[in-house]
Amino acid sequence: MFEEIARRGLVLLGCGKMGSAMLEGWLTQGLEPGAVWVIDPKPSDWVTGTGVHVNEALPESPAVVLIAVKPQMMGDALPDIDRYGNGSTLYVSIAAGTTLGFFEDLLGEASPIVRAMPNTPAAVGRGITAIVGNPRVAPAQMDMAEGLLDAIGQVVRLEDEGQMDAVTAVSGSGPAYVFHLIETMAAAGVAEGLPEELAMRLATATVAGAGALAETSGEDPGQLRVNVTSPGGTTAAALEVLMEEEAGFPGLLKRAVKAAAERSRELAG
Structure with missing residues (x-):
């Protein structure tokens, strides 16, 4: 090269x-x-x-x-x-x-x-x-x-x-979504009684480790989610909230990515 x-x-x-x-x-x-x-x-x-x-x-x-x-x-x-x-x-x-x-x-x-x-x-x-x-x-x-x-x-x-606007919305802007996830996970941990520094350390390491596992394991992220979810357990309780079609991650992220893609088209136009 x-x-x-x-x-x-x-x-x-x-x-x-x-x-x-x-x-x-x-x-x-x-x-x-x-x-x-x-x-x-x-x-x-x-x-x-x-x-x-x-x-x-x-x-x-x-x-x-x-x-x-x-x-x-x-x-x-x-x-x-x-x-x-x-x-x-x-x-x-x-x-x-x-x-x-x-x-x-x-x-x-x-x-x-x-x-x-x-x-x-x-x-x-x-x-x-x-x-x-x-x-x-x-x-x-x-x-x-x-x-x-x-x-x-x-x-x-x-x-x-034409695919660049969607790329911008998913991977270009995507790190900000993940950083906000870390912020909100840490804040939720504080609300449940953890010290701020410990909550932030737990949230940051969890997101970083999960991302590395998703990238290197060879398994689909959906299967990795299933692997860590015991029926009737704590993770399942949380996912009932997060996986709600409109109020949870599916609807929220779809709207967020759509907003970012539309803004990208406006800026490029």
Whole structure:
């Protein structure tokens, strides 16, 4: 994957938490620091100490430009890299809510562009990123994009860009749902008499451990739920409340994900 990048270079536009996580992953996997150019108005000490080019003159025709700035900063940032448009440089964007069409209008319809939607656990290498490319992206370029994003977790390919709103609602916004679950589980534990610190520790470790088990056990989450639920026991009592069709998790999460997907469509439109 890195051969083409080593020869032509990679430009990382924006190096905040997500950009730094990717950069660390690439360097750990063997990418030479001299093959990376970082554009960032306030680079961290860690970034400047890696040996990459920071805010220096850019390569003539990089293999990849990875756009890792927030959507509201896009207008100021894109002039730095739009000169590569309609060429062989692959653009990869992790900017939320920014469509392929948006970039095609600014960079040229002949530009190969991949839109990616990571989530915040990517900052610790445990994210999942969905990607989709425009028709100009060659198979080898899609493989390159997947390989680069693999540095921050799992990568899945979408059939079409229309699925991105649902991805945003499930995995993009999803960590916030889980964090809120931890908050509310801890608060419920406090209401039942636990000290706050202990309740939060129990809730956090339980969610983290259950997620790891769901990911590694090979069993369906529904079966894992059955495995821990004794008939007439404490878990069954709780699930009677949580699994109510409208008031419980099924109806609540369906409405929440729908609201997030609709908002994603509004922002992209």
